[in-house]
Amino acid sequence: MSAAGVMARADVAALFTPFRLGGLTVPNRIVMSPMTRQFSPGRVPGADVAAYYARRAAAGVGLIVTEGVAIDHAAAVDFPEVPQLHGDAAQAGWRKVVDQVHGAGGLIVPQLWHQGPMRDPASSTEPEIVGIRPSGVWGRIGGSVSLDPAYVERMLPDTRPASDGEIADIIESYARAARAAIELGFDGIAIHAAHGYLIDSFLWHETNRRDDIWGGDASRRTAFAVAxxxxxxxxxxxxxxxxxxxxxxxxxxxxARLADTPDALAALLCPVAEAGVDLFDASQRYFDQPAFADSSLNLAGWAKRLTGVASMTVGGIGMGTPRDSLGVERPMEADDNLDAVLARLEAAEFDLIAVGRALLNDPGWISRLRDGHPFLPFDRANLKRLT
Known part of the structure; x- marks a missing residue:
């Protein structure tokens, strides 16, 4: 590092090139990953939430994907501090968020969220409302989880399968949320269809055992996501x-694995792409993990190859010795980590990178990257603050 505090770092110019996403031009390839943090009492984002996102926009993040935002279905989410998109107060709060992000030169999209099987009635102000499950099952037992055992015990009993009427209502709820978001000035829409939540529970064979139009083989299990x-x-x-x-x-x-082979993944993703998706956000715990044997391509790489649609990678980017939720260390210096993701980006394996914990740790992370300044030491306490 020089006396001026600028350090030698691999050429990061490729990260600061614009990218066309639908009708939107994203000024660089760095996206703030969606991270739900429960800082919206009464489901209303306040001035502190607006400032939180605006700080990242001002530092130069190309596109912000918000934390999960509840659609207006009664069983959408549990914790009362998770924000919603409906109601006058919540919409006024989100309008301030959007205005401040735009005022700082940023772009922002909301991540529409329905927790489905993962909704915990005991954590909700409406405990009488159970989560929506395609087939009434929560998920397989005996896997690797970091969830509280008491929560798992509450969730394991079967419930009734979702009815056709409930499914239709939820689809319309997504439409209302999307229209409201655009009216509030958001720049697009992100859909949470991962991690065992509602849309993912229709895609995953362990939780979708239906034999009607909403279930069956891989291509039929896409019906809800496509709708x-x-x-x-x-x-x-x-x-x-x-x-x-x-x-x-x-x-x-x-x-768990959504798909065991590239062909199985194609059967799930291609119909979704044809329905109108502009970008696949391929969530994995470490971006450098191959998705399938006999190829170094990660999950985002396969999504792009199979569908022809743009993709984004995520998973520990910009972190020095990150830990996953199971406490497993992945020793890697932050700059080595960036060298690896840059090589894949330049090879066109994917188009955008999503940064999560590094941006929680330091709102100005992207400016340090751009200007060659050393990154701040990682402080896990920052994950619990609205900084």
């Missing part, structure tokens, strides 16, 4: 981008 994407596309028009987050792992089981 959600189509109704959002109809609601927001052709220009605003739609981002679709998916994953292999589930909160029910970190070792």
């Amino acid at each position: 959600v994407v189509r109704t959002i596309r109809d609601a927001i028009g052709p220009q605003r981008p739609i981002l679709f987050r998916f994953s292999q792992f589930k909160m029910q089981d970190y070792l």
Whole structure:
């Protein structure tokens, strides 16, 4: 590092090139990953939430994907501090968020969220409302989880399968949320379809055992996701981008796999792409893990190859010796980590990178990257603050 405090670092110019996403031009390849943090009492984002996102925009983040935002279905989410998108107070709060992010030169999309099987009635102000499950099952038992055992015990008993009427209501709820988001000034829509939540529970064979139009083989299990994407596309028009987050792992089981082969993944993703998705947000715990044997491609790489749609990678980017939720260390210096992700980006394996914990740790992380300044030491306490 020089006396001026600037350190030698691999050429990061590729990260600061613009990218066309639907009708939106993202000024660089760095996206703030969605991270739900429960800082919205009464489900209303306050001035502190607006400032939190605006700080990242001002530092130069290309695109912000918000924390999960509840759609207006009664069983959408549990914790009362998770924000919603409906209601006058919540919409006024989100309008201030959008205005401040835009005022700082940033772009922002909300991540629409329905927890489905993962909703915990005991953590809700409405404990009488149970989570929505495609087939009434929560997920397989005996996998690798970091969830509280008491929570798992509460969730394991079967419930009734979702009815056709409930499914139709939820699809329309996504449409209402998307329309409201665009009216508030958001730049597009992100859909949470990963980690065992509602849309993912329709995609995953362990939780979707239906034999009607909403279930069956891999291509039939896409029906709900396709319906959600189509109704959002109809609601927001052709220009605003739609981002679709998916994953292999589930909160029910970190070792779960949505698809065991590239062909199986194609059967799930291609119909979703054709429905109107502009970007696949491929969630994995470590971006450098191959998705399948006999190839170094990660999950985002396979999504792009199989569908022809742009993709985004995520998983420990910018972190020095990150730990996953099971406490497993992955020794790697932050700059080595960036060298690895840059090599994959320059090889066009994926198009954007999503940064999570590094941006929670330091709102100005991207400016340090751009200007060659050393990164701040990682402080886990920052994950619990709205800084």
